[in-house]
Amino acid sequence: MSSKAWGGRFQKSAEAWVDEFGASIGFDQQLVTEDLEGSIAHVTMLGKCGILQADEVDAILKGLHTLQEKAENQELEFKVEHEDIHLNLEKMLIDLIGPVGGKLHTGRSRNDQVATDMHLFLKKRVTEVIALIKKLQQAIVEQAEAHIDTIAPGYTHLQRAQPISFAHHLMTYFWMLERDQQRFTESMKRIDVSPLGAGALAGTTFPIDRELSAELMGFSAVYQNSIDAVSDRDFIVEFLSNSSLLMAHLSRFAEEIIIWSTDEFKFIELDDAFSTGSSIMPQKKNPDMAELIRGKAGRTYGNLMGLLTVLKGIPLAYNKDMQEDKEGMFDTLHTVVGSLKIFEGMVRTMVVNEEVLHKAVHNDFSNATELADYLATKGMPFREAHEVTGKLVFTCIQKGIYLLDLPLEEMQKESTLLEADVYDVLAPVAAVKRRHSLGGTGFEQVTKQIQHAKTLL
Numbered sequence: 056m057s058s059k060a061w062g063g064r065f066q067k068s069a070e071a072w073v074d075e076f077g078a079s080i081g082f083d084q085q086l087v088t089e090d091l092e093g094s095i096a097h098v099t100m101l102g103k104c105g106i107l108q109a110d111e112v113d114a115i116l117k118g119l120h121t122l123q124e125k126a127e128n129q130e131l132e133f134k135v136e137h138e139d140i141h142l143n144l145e146k147m148l149i150d151l152i153g154p155v156g157g158k159l160h161t162g163r164s165r166n167d168q169v170a171t172d173m174h175l176f177l178k179k180r181v182t183e184v185i186a187l188i189k190k191l192q193q194a195i196v197e198q199a200e201a202h203i204d205t206i207a208p209g210y211t212h213l214q215r216a217q218p219i220s221f222a223h224h225l226m227t228y229f230w231m232l233e234r235d236q237q238r239f240t241e242s243m244k245r246i247d248v249s250p251l252g253a254g255a256l257a258g259t260t261f262p263i264d265r266e267l268s269a270e271l272m273g274f275s276a277v278y279q280n281s282i283d284a285v286s287d288r289d290f291i292v293e294f295l296s297n298s299s300l301l302m303a304h305l306s307r308f309a310e311e312i313i314i315w316s317t318d319e320f321k322f323i324e325l326d327d328a329f330s331t332g333s334s335i336m337p338q339k340k341n342p343d344m345a346e347l348i349r350g351k352a353g354r355t356y357g358n359l360m361g362l363l364t365v366l367k368g369i370p371l372a373y374n375k376d377m378q379e380d381k382e383g384m385f386d387t388l389h390t391v392v393g394s395l396k397i398f399e400g401m402v403r404t405m406v407v408n409e410e411v412l413h414k415a416v417h418n419d420f421s422n423a424t425e426l427a428d429y430l431a432t433k434g435m436p437f438r439e440a441h442e443v444t445g446k447l448v449f450t451c452i453q454k455g456i457y458l459l460d461l462p463l464e465e466m467q468k469e470s471t472l473l474e475a476d477v478y479d480v481l482a483p484v485a486a487v488k489r490r491h492s493l494g495g496t497g498f499e500q501v502t503k504q505i506q507h508a509k510t511l512l
Contacts, residue, residue: 080133082382083140087126089175090140093168093251095119096271098159106261107158115159118152140172141165162263164255166285166373171251173381175272177294178246180388181239187395188236188301189512192229194402196508199225203501206483207322207412208421215419218483221412222505223496229508231304238297245290249274253284256372286372288362288380295359298387302352305394309345312401316342321411326404329397344401348394355390358383416483420448422458425486426477433472443469 095116102112122144125131137143142165149156199222209219249269252259258281269277278284315322325342333339365379416422423444430440446469451461459481466473479485491497494504 079139079378079381080135080137080143082385083169083172084133084143085385086140086169086172086176086381087131087144088123089172090144090168091119091123091126092175092272093171094144094159096268097163097251099271100264100268101158101161101261103267104262104264106161106263111155111158114152114155115148118148118156119159121151122147139165139169141168162254162259162261163252164285166255167250167253167281170253170285170287171249171272173291173384174246174248174250174274177290177384178243178273180392181243181246181294184298184388184391184395185236185239187392187399188232188239191395191399191402192232192236192508193512194399195225195229195232196505196512198222198402198405198407199229199501200505202407202409203498203505205407205409205412206416206487208415208419209496215421217424217496218416218421218486219496220487220498220501221407223501226501226504226508228304228308231307232301233508233511235297235301235304238300239294242290242293242297245293247275248290249277250284250287251277253278253281256282256285282372286377288366288377291380291384292359292362292366295355295362295383295387298391299352299355299359301391302348302355302394305398306349306352308398309349312345312405313342313349316340316345321408322415323408324406325401326406328404329401344397348397351390351394355387358387417459418457420451420458422481422483422486423448425480425489426458429477429480430470430472435470435472 098107098112098115098119101107102109107115122131131143131147133140133143134146137146145156145160148159202221202225205221206218207221207224208215209217209224249265249272251268251272252263252265265277269275278287312323312325314320316325325340325345327340329342329344330340331343333341361383362380365376369376426447427437427440427444430443431437435443447458447461447466450465451457454461459478463473463475463477466477480489487496488498491500494500
């Protein structure tokens with residue numbers, strides 16, 4: 056008898072290095088828990104349907120539970136010669152309980168088995184990712200709530216634009232993450248589906264109950280087409296896509312944290328636990344964790360494009376190419392989970408330098424729009440008000456001062472509509488407070504925004 060589970064038709068064995076190239080046990084052993092869960096559900100269903108005898112089911116279940124215990128204690132030894140997690144565990148089961156272990160595979164194929172494993176795996180892990188996103192959102196909300204009244208420069212084109220509440224800026228990332236969380240949550244509809252019992256591609260002649268096995272595994276639905284069940288990897292692509300967008304958001308946030316922590320900005324200081332030093336320059340405090348997250352975004356993009364490329368031209372139903380769906384999925388999951396945990400710690404522990412931010416908004420022209428708006432409320436067309444303000448900014452630049460420093464008589468050379476109350480309008484705190492439109496940076500609106508965020512959490 057051939058040593059391969061599929062070897063009956065073959066008269067020649069592959070060399071060891073060929074087996075090693077084709078084997079997936081080096082990485083799909085991460086599915087050991089899910090593979091055993093699927094097998095327990097499958098054999099239980101086989102017994103309920105009368106396909107296997109009760110004593111056979113009991114023996115197989117006893118063996119599977121023993122393998123579960125060994126897996127939990129990391130006592131299982133996987134071998135390349137058995138190719139993948141499925142055949143490794145089947146061989147262990149047969150060695151443990153005898154030939155009856157070979158009946159476990161009745162009514163299923165490795166094709167539906169591996170798809171089931173990955174559905175089970177992602178169902179658990181996406182739930183974990185959603186929980187970690189919420190933890191990071193909570194950290195953002197807490198920092199934002201502490202800095203509603205902290206005024207910071209707002210930027211466009213990385214140039215000073217308008218003064219804003221620092222909390223308002225932070226909360227931008229809350230809403231990005233909220234959309235990420237919603238996307239992962241929505242994707243659970245496609246993950247929470249059982250392919251088990253679809254066989255290699257055409258179903259099976261055995262009178263199995265796919266709904267029962269799905270129920271035993273905690274799935275809410277089953278695939279309605281057996282070919283689709285074994286060839287679908289949309290749910291993995293969707294996970295990789297959602298992860299890539301999440302990492303894009305974290306990368307943008309990381310970039311700002313990196314900028315804010317420079318000596319040129321000094322808006323924040325990162326905790327030592329999330330920074331590193333230099334082997335040659337003793338004074339350095341580098342935001343390495345933020346930089347790593349920024350860099351790791353590229354890994355997730357690569358994994359997404361890799362799987363899309365694998366899938367783009369393969370015919371139905373299963374092809375060996377699809378073995379390439381796992382390593383990128385595992386890597387992306389590891390990257391996302393680690394990045395979210397690190398980011399939560401960075402946000403919770405970072406110190407906001409309020410004095411630096413206060414000085415920044417008082418030494419720039421980010422209040423220029425307030426002057427233009429002031430003139431517009433006095434009846435001047437906004438486009439004309441814009442030009443008047445621009446001229447006053449140029450005057451200040453020539454004098455080396457800012458709008459709040461410019462004497463009223465100088466202002467009135469450009470427009471007699473300007474009166475003494477303009478200085479109240481130009482104060483950064485007034486500029487922020489007056490922006491009370493829905494979703495604006497006004498303190499009341501930011502407070503409402505934070506309260507809304509809390510209800511979502």
